[in-house]
Amino acid sequence: MNVSLVEDEFGHIEDDKGQQKTIKRYTWTNINKVSIQVITYGGYITSIKIPDKNGVIEDIAIGFKNIDGYLSPANRFFGATIGRVANRIKDGKMTVEGVAYSLATNNGPNHLHGGIKGFDKVIWESYVKGTTLYLSYHADDMEEGYPGDILATVSFQLTAENDFLIDYKATTTKPCPVNLTNHSYFNLAGNGKGSAELYKHIVSLNADKITEVDSQGIPTGNLPSVANTVFDLRVPKVLGDVIHKVPGAPGFDHNFCITRGSEQCNAFVARVAHTGSGRVMEVYSNQPGVQFYTSNFLPEGDDLMGKDGFIKKHGGFCLETQKYPDSINHKSFPNSILYPGEQYHHTTTFRFIVEKQ
Template structure:
């Protein structure tokens, strides 16, 4: 298991100082060229997490306009590798707009749902396609929490509960950005009282694409008051292509490294109890055809899986999804305790007008899956869950790695954590 610098869940910044030269000498050949060492220094924090694997191929980054939002320019950042793998992220919402992945024959397809222009994201993105979600991803029961005797009442934007940060979340603002080599860091200051959360919260989201067709995302936050933080990415994947729909989604095979899930009410709020997955539709510990699994779970998933042998100080294997006919696969690794498997249950049904996305494609229910690495939902209201409270002087850190590829035979296999 590869590890990263740090200790407890939230640390003071000084405890995250890493010796880049020590990392170079301990994990890379001492004969690395000067050019290679410069590349590593650009992503040293990911390197410490075991995410940067040096090869001869290069990653290119292009930046282009993507319209405006409230008179602010929006940029699109496009990374490409020699294999044809490509990732596009926009500064509005720090949103993943596209991911193009070669299949087993080298043919590219865009495997995430999204929109062609800024208007789509501003006017039609209630499903949060590709979005950075904050301050608090997932649900908070009764839209309320208490810290040190002070009760905070949040927007009730899903029934009587609070979802994905409120009425105006992190995916509905333009982020600042800096570029260092091919690493792009988006930054946003969420002011004290925004969506009624306490404290000025400064958040950086770092995107790094490596030449082995991997997308690495790191979230880093600090606060001026005790607050709740739980960030995630809400990309919708279909490894057959964003236009392939539910017919191809059902043919995917999925593995999730989880022995239990958080039990929820009919409103998807955790009860505080856990359910062992053995003998249930949630047992995805071996490759399972997604269509078969969904038919056993009333045709949908929207559940938090508790990652087995989770360790905040290392990247843990979370999931592997394979689409046999294209050969494409996605592996997810993270340092978070949970992952939300969501099968796009709230996209339009066949009897409703489709959500029109990229290339004029109509997106519908069960046309994609999400794997949202996260803390447990409503953790602030359950003492037996990992604490989502961030205090002044501490650093919130969430790292997720999406590793893409294609195999000639497309046969699902079990990945050891």
């Protein structure tokens, strides 16, 4: 069999009703010795093991050994499924169809990644068909301040060609913004290798503009060209050569506007390579943007223990495919409102490659 999928337990947690719930873990393995794990709590990708050019297998996904780490307040969405709305909404305020809503604020005065209890902090229902895992979650009307009941389903599948396919779908009973994503942190040298190896990564992004942000990471509404700036990653750059040149910030935490054709088709988003190991990751998606984040706000000291040592600042990178941040408050940005009778559909492919040379 080219790809296998097995289920086991990752731990137990108490739900909102005080009942003990089993957290399931699903593990794919393919003929190339690529292995990926997802759990039903928060839809977290907890492990991505990839051989290097010499056949040495490393886990390239930053995270924790057990469920306690993912329940900890120190967890920074390491591998989480994010919703209802990824990224920031200014002041937690939005107006939908003429009705004003106040959302939970959990990032200073702003709303981030779905709120205080977003989709990353719930137990998802699971179903397996063949080697595809389906996770589903029903969010109630006004949960975290959002209107409408939402039924979200995310499918995960590893192929024999080392593609990891994530497919998001959602329906709603009231008009509401929806913007799901995955928040994995990657270090292609190995998740415990830290900033020294991260700086050696070679990054390219298929984006000719970014969403300009203020000091709080909130879009101003301007979409400046990346030409002649540190954000021009259309030509591959060594991350260590550019990460410290980002103006007013300790690294990248910006939405890049993907150069694409039809939103119905997957477009090339990014390519990241680590020459020392030969590991390469490419990203493809039908979404108009991607948040490139370089772990700027992780601790600098030995404060956060991960599965392979301490997790620190600039220890990993994220590529979160998405609608533009705060789209609900910018009419010129791609529409993020889902209406009853419509289906939200977001596809992302993470392609893992091992270059022998």
